[in-house]
Amino acid sequence: MREPVIAGNWKMYKTTGQAVQFAEELKAADLPGGCRVVICPPFTALHAVAGILKGSPVELGAQNMHHLEEGAFTGEVSPLMIRDAGCRYVILGHSERRQYFGETYRGVNLKVVSALEHRLVPIVCVGETLQERESGRTEEVVSRQLAGSLAGLEAGQAGRLIIAYEPVWAIGTGRTASAADAQQVNRFIRDLLAESFGRDTAQTVPILYGGSVKPDNAAELMARPDIDGALVGGASLDVGGFTAIIRAAAGY
Numbered sequence: 001m002r003e004p005v006i007a008g009n010w011k012m013y014k015t016t017g018q019a020v021q022f023a024e025e026l027k028a029a030d031l032p033g034g035c036r037v038v039i040c041p042p043f044t045a046l047h048a049v050a051g052i053l054k055g056s057p058v059e060l061g062a063q064n065m066h067h068l069e070e071g072a073f074t075g076e077v078s079p080l081m082i083r084d085a086g087c088r089y090v091i092l093g094h095s096e097r098r099q100y101f102g103e104t105y106r107g108v109n110l111k112v113v114s115a116l117e118h119r120l121v122p123i124v125c126v127g128e129t130l131q132e133r134e135s136g137r138t139e140e141v142v143s144r145q146l147a148g149s150l151a152g153l154e155a156g157q158a159g160r161l162i163i164a165y166e167p168v169w170a171i172g173t174g175r176t177a178s179a180a181d182a183q184q185v186n187r188f189i190r191d192l193l194a195e196s197f198g199r200d201t202a203q204t205v206p207i208l209y210g211g212s213v214k215p216d217n218a219a220e221l222m223a224r225p226d227i228d229g230a231l232v233g234g235a236s237l238d239v240g241g242f243t244a245i246i247r248a249a250a251g252y
């Protein structure tokens with residue numbers, strides 16, 4: 001039985017003061033057990049939020065990282081730095097990184113390997129554009145993205161991943177994939193993981209859905225057998241909404 005995971009991707013929102021206030025309110029909220037909760041603030045707020053979350057079951061993640069530990073890479077942040085700031089998770093290959101910052105799955109693969117070496121849990125994002133979906137290429141695209149980002153991994157490493165299926169057309173648009181469509185792609189991803197790493201490993205990997213998840217659609221999505229939680233953008237910025245999604249995932 002896989003424990004659901006709800007991860008909040010704050011993107012480029014919240015100053016450190018706002019992030020600290022959110023973390024204090026979330027820590028004080030009466031969160032249900034049986035659900036892993038992760039928040040991913042901007043880099044500037046990580047250290048301060050880690051301090052607030054001490055002693056709380058809520059965990060911390062970063063939204064990106066460079067694959068190297070250090071070097072002359074202006075503007076980048078390394079796996080050592082995000083570990084040092086208190087992170088256990090890192091989102092890799094988010095579609096906004098691919099769309100606006102030219103990230104490729106070759107680059108995502110370097111980051112996934114590096115994250116695992118640094119004992120971080122990568123949340124690896126895959127998902128098709130609207131054009132790809134409408135031309136019936138969803139499975140082909142998702143399978144190429146998954147193969148690219150997980151190239152060279154062994155089953156033991158793959159078993160430490162989280163995958164997020166995030167159709168690009170559903171991110172930040174208010175359009176959600178139907179629960180049936182999301183289940184179909186998540187199931188397809190699990191079958192791909194089974195082909196590459198074996199059925200036992202595939203059964204342990206949480207596969208999330210992301211794309212306009214809100215308190216009112218979360219329960220229906222998460223009732224599906226291969227949707228093991230959500231990567232939440234916009235709705236993770238508000239403590240009330242985020243907590244409602246956590247409750248839906250935990251079955252309350």
Ligand code: PEP
Binds near residue numbers: 170172210235
């Ligand atoms: C995301 O940023 O990963 C995301 C799913 O955003 P939203 O929930 O706002 O669609």
